[in-house]
Amino acid sequence: MLVIDTLSRCYGNRRAVDGVSLEIPRGAFVGVIGRSGAGKSTLLRMINRLAEPTGGRILFEGHDVTALKGRELRRWRTRCAMVFQQFHLVPRLDVLSNVLMGRLAEVPVHRSLFKLWSERERALALTALENFGMGNFAGHRADQLSGGQQQRVAIARAMMQDPDIILADEPVASLDPRNTSIVMDALAEAKNRHGITVLCNLHSLDLARTYCDRLVGLADGRLVFDGTPADLTDDVARRLYGLEAGEVLDRRPADYPRALVA
Numbered sequence: 264m265l266v267i268d269t270l271s272r273c274y275g276n277r278r279a280v281d282g283v284s285l286e287i288p289r290g291a292f293v294g295v296i297g298r299s300g301a302g303k304s305t306l307l308r309m310i311n312r313l314a315e316p317t318g319g320r321i322l323f324e325g326h327d328v329t330a331l332k333g334r335e336l337r338r339w340r341t342r343c344a345m346v347f348q349q350f351h352l353v354p355r356l357d358v359l360s361n362v363l364m365g366r367l368a369e370v371p372v373h374r375s376l377f378k379l380w381s382e383r384e385r386a387l388a389l390t391a392l393e394n395f396g397m398g399n400f401a402g403h404r405a406d407q408l409s410g411g412q413q414q415r416v417a418i419a420r421a422m423m424q425d426p427d428i429i430l431a432d433e434p435v436a437s438l439d440p441r442n443t444s445i446v447m448d449a450l451a452e453a454k455n456r457h458g459i460t461v462l463c464n465l466h467s468l469d470l471a472r473t474y475c476d477r478l479v480g481l482a483d484g485r486l487v488f489d490g491t492p493a494d495l496t497d498d499v500a501r502r503l504y505g506l507e508a509g510e511v512l513d514r515r516p517a518d519y520p521r522a523l524v525a
Contacts, residue, residue, distance in 0.1 A: 264288055265310075265428065265460060270319035272305050272484075279305040281484035282319070287477075289427070290458045292451065294465050294475035296495075298504055302484040303464040307430040310462070311343050312336060323427070344421035346431040346450075350413040354406035358397065358416050361405050362388040365423025391419040394456075395449045411442025418449045422457075429453055431463040435470070447474050468500050 265287040272280040280302040287293055295303045308314040310321055312328065321328040323343075331339050344365075352361045363380050365388075380388075392398045395415040405413060414434055421429055431450060435443040451474055453459045465471045471478055472492035480488030480495075480503050488495070488503060 264322075264324065266320075266322040267306075267310070268320040268322065270306070270309060270321065271317045272302075272309055272314060273317040278484045280309065280316075280481075283481070283484075283486045284319075285479060285486070285489070287460060287462070289460055290454060291477055292454045292461045292463070292475050294463055294471035294478045295481065296465060296468060296471055296478055296488075296503070297481035301481040303481055304432050305484075306481065307345070307432050307462060307464060310428075311340055311345050311430055313340075313345070341424045342426055343428045343430060344424045344426040346414070346417050346421055346429060346434050348433040348436050350410075350417045352405040352413055352416060352420075355404060357402050357404055358392065358408070359385070359388055359401040361416055362391055362420045362423055365420040388419070388423060391422045392416070394422075394452065395419050396445075409442065411438050411445050414438065414442070414446045415449050418446070418453065422453060426459060428460045428462065431461065433464050433466065436466060443470065450474070468495065471495075 265285075267283055267285040267287075269282045269284050270280055271278060271282055283302075283306060295306065297303055305314055309316050310328075312331070316329055319329075323339075328339055353364070363384060366380070366384055389398060389401055392401055395418060397412065397415050397419060400408065400412065400416075405416065408416065418429075418434075429450065434450070435446050438446060447470065450461050450463060454461045463475070465475075472495065475492060478488065478490060478492055478495050479486060482503060488499065
């Protein structure tokens, strides 16, 4: 169980996240929705401790994540993997090496610098790539891949961390509809096959309705909606997004294949 208890983050006089409280059970696929600037990315970054909370607590399985330091904090960031909009791959390295970077927290520095990966680690990385349809690209440079392919490699790298949670921050914002479906299917696969909890910031509400079993909505840093996709009516969306509602209600769920969605 991931517990977010009255979590806040201030930048000067502005509250980017304002007293958010949530309880998220293991294996949930939660979509975090709201306007740009609503606090979605800040919330995910605080869970991973890439941004420090101003107030409140984060608990996982009863342990206070906000109190972690040093080695224990690094271990938490391994268990709570981040997937970003911009992929953060090393362009000049091959795909397999990029995926193996997910093991950096578990191996000595000299092994990673000289690419002294064990056969078991290489096999695990190749399996992760194959699970997301990228096994044939293991020897390709990362900068030779399309955006959708790079994002699948980034998810495979996250899986190499053996995470309990994946935090995906606008993972499909720059992708076309086909690659959007492939990447969202990959996240659904992580949840369905491995029982990993997924928190995913999404811009499209119809995409969120298609893939997520729970939606939480932020406005001005506050939690203003928490329910199932069926609870998120167009009227609720208009109240949540205002004039931007037309931009996030622009695609119907049927446009997104659900091959891997439970």
